[in-house]
Amino acid sequence: MVKGAELTAKTLKDLGVKVIFGIPGLSNMTLYDALVDYVRNGEMKLILMRHEQGAAHAADGYARVLGRPGVCTATSGPGALNLVTGLATAYWDNSPVVAITGQVPRTSIGKMSFQEADIPGVVQNIVKFVIQIRNGSDIPIWLRNAFYIATEGRPGPVVVDVPRDIFNEEIIDGDAMFSGEGIRGFKRFPMYADSILIKKAVEILVNAERPLILVGSGAVMSMAADEITILADILIAPIVSTLLGKSAVPNDYPLYIGMMGYYGRAEANIAFLESDTVLVVGARLSDRTITSYGDMVDSKKKFIVVNIDPTEIERLPIKVDVALIGDAKAILRKLIDALMNIGVKFERSNWIRRIYEFRDHYSQYYYVDEDNVGLKPWRVLKTIRGVLPRDAIITTGVGQHQMWCGVFWEALEPRTFITSGGMGTMGFGLPAAIGAKVAQPNRIVMDLDGDGSFLMTMNNLSTAVDENIPIIVAIFDNRTLGLVRQVQDLFFGGRIISVDFGSSIDYIRIAEGLGALGFDAQTYEDLVVAIKHSIRENMPSVIRIPIKKDELSLPTLPPGGSLREMILHDPRKGR
């Protein structure tokens, strides 16, 4: 006989769970109690977050860095409801998070009981799968199913909702056999990349005059950096990425041009527009990457699309010339082998030269430093890059600073650029950094955050202090919700409203008040000193970086605009 909570704890341990991010409460405290011995003997760690949204983001950050599930837990009602934004964030970005939510006892469900919320009903449409446990003996099988579903195919969050009377229930038969293949109504996606399809793809690539490789988050998850760069070398094809695909290849690789899309680099967007063939690897071509499908359809370019999820290809509103279904790394290896076999040497120097000319041309718009108000985002990021080692992990919030990171940050190793792409969740950066640092304690983890984003989840800095998780938070402090302000300024006739914060917030004292180090970087030299000091002290740190309030994220597009309508320089200067 074993209690449901003990069975849950044992199953989690058997599944290899080392850390759980969460907050205990009435409906999950029996689970916490069952974990005490595992924590005391060092087999597991419980990280007490300051808000459940932070727990979900931390589990998400952990999962994205390691490529295996991050686990979070919350009590019933408000606790579980607070997970919702974090779960949706993980779902939109294909992150394998497993959430274990406590629920009111079975006899109380549906009766507006204290701290009751219909969590299966709430999360059903924002997670990959949710199950409410009905019998204690089902706990092991559904936890194992949850981990399998979260990681198999296209990853995503799974919620296991456990009524607390089940945690207390004595269970006799609690060790059900598990076979991932046996989950009813859940199957592996098929792999469609036979020799005929590969040959067809190779023919298109061989005959292309201006080929381009576009990489997304699927390429990151597949850890296909070597295959992508080898393929680019063989084909002599430039590489562009989505925001989430930034760390799919080292950004200092000569053929990597940059992030494309709504706030993407101009040369990357131009390379996409001018290409005649695009090999899309693990990207779903969202409305942030391809802002107008006319840009693809009008050009008559050919598309070879590699994706693990066949339905992603079906839903594209473009003609896909070859669809290759399966894991990116495996499929790219097949393409490389096929290209090596035919042994063609490509002469595409004109195409590459043209791309480099674009890059040189657009540099004049990016790297300007004409006034002395605040620090320049591009130079801040260059300075930080110069101090951090190649394998440092970056997380971001959402807003202008995120777009500056998309354009100017150089991600040099896989899984080192962690950001909320699909959901665009402000407040993601700090708790995700905590998860990333727990996952990779020997690497430097830095949250490049905006002041608006930081303010949304900064309470979790206290967790980093208490748990000795030495993350560094750099706040791009422009005292405003910059991206909204920018849109109001440029596209709403300058009618700026409800975005500015005022000058009273003291981020240094907030950091110090929560037990972290605080630095005010008034110069680039200050910034270097602050980072080195933070690394040396090995303590959670906050570095405030003053940014001009009306600094813009450029390039950008007008609302609903096409990539052809990029705005490259400050249009207000012509007013």
Add this chain to the structure above:
Amino acid sequence: MTQEKVVRLLIYYTDAGCIEKVVSAFRKLLIDVNWIWGRRIDSLYEIYLGVEEHPNLKLALLNLCKTVGIEYVELLLDARIERYAYLNGEFKKVAESNNISENIYRDSNHFIIYVPTYTRMAGCKWGEKYGENI
């Protein structure tokens, strides 16, 4: 007038939320559901839905076919719906454009079932297509 499409699917039962899961796949994409008919066979639900033709219908079916719990989704391409009313202990066909039948159809006291007849079908099961194209 918008044309109705008939969808058939099998979903494994975990709890009654599996019906919500199916219906929300259409709701999320702004597709109206005219009628739903289903039955539970042990741990499996067989569900038929009459949905309005909509530009998002293909997307809804693709999403459903990779939803955990769903065995497969089929679009019955040339489905014609026959309505049967339960009258005096037996099912009787409700004829179209017949006032008596229409009254029965609109009378909430009668149990009506929808029986699709079809010859062409497009199916999808975790990204594997069979039959015709959706």
